[in-house]
Amino acid sequence: MNLLLHSSPESFRDCNPQSAIQITGSKSESNRLLLLQALFPNITIENISNSDDSEVMQMALKGNEEIIDIHHAGTAMRFLTAFFAIQEHRTVTLTGSSRMKERPIKILVDALQQLGAKIEYIENEGFPPIKITGQKLSQNKVSLPASVSSQYISALLLIAPKLENGIELRLEGEITSVPYIKMTLALLNEIGVETSFEENKIIVTPSAFEAPRPQTLTVESDWSSASYFY
Incomplete structure (x- = not known):
């Protein structure tokens, strides 16, 4: 049997003698766009990943709970920590399995506190x-070790x-996650946010709009998942 791989958000269908299957969207790109959509609701997203991380992100961003349990979703923990730090007049507790x-979450918390965020540890310092x-x-202005996970950055x-004045982020040392940083900056550029990335300094300007023009962004399919079918 041959397989036709489709990235469009269609359901599984049999096409004798061939079959077509849906390839889910990239988790990395989905989670970034979900956070941007929460900040700029004019954005519509297609082909969102069906990963646990992305499902947890969607539920947390749409809910109003004071305690948010992200279970095992590490990306969600990091992205949501930053997101809720700028949600004025709202207090949440992020927990998990x-x-x-x-x-550890200390590196990100320290960086957000450099920007003025109010974050407290409930049980163990740094976790x-x-x-x-x-x-x-x-x-x-904030600095991070360049070797940290790209998710912190x-x-x-x-x-x-x-942010009122955008961000100027300095990465100290040798950068190890350039592709993921460039993915994030490319998505910001796509909605009209100006950025620059020169040597070890990244600048993101504050948005000149309350909301970007309405637009639909399609998540690139995670083609590596096709290997399971093969």
Whole structure:
């Protein structure tokens, strides 16, 4: 049997003697766009990943709970920490599975606190669960070790258009995650946010609009998932 692989969001269908299957969207791109959509509701997303991380992101961003359990979703923990730090007049507690409570979040929390965020550890210093009191962040200069996970870097870059003065992020040392950083910046550019990435300094300007023009963004399919069918 031959397989026709489709990236469009159609349901599975049999086409004798061939079959067509849907390839889910990239998790990395989906989670970035979901956060941007929460900041700029004019954005519509197609072909969202069906991964646990992306499903947790969608539920957390649409809900109004004071305690948000992200279970094992590491990307969601990092992106949501940054997101809720700028949600004025809202306080949330981010928690997760026992394994998630062993995964450090201190580097990101320290960076957000440099920008003026109010974040407290509830149990162990440097680890979830964390209590976040959202507020306006007026500081714009922050530094991170260049070797940290790209998710820490992207979390800061994604909220930058909503910061009063944008962000100037310096990465100290040798950068190890350039492709993912460039993915984040490309998505910001696509909705009209100006950015620059020169040597070890990244600048994201504050958005010149309350909401970008209405637009539909399609998540690139995660073609690596096709290997399971083969």
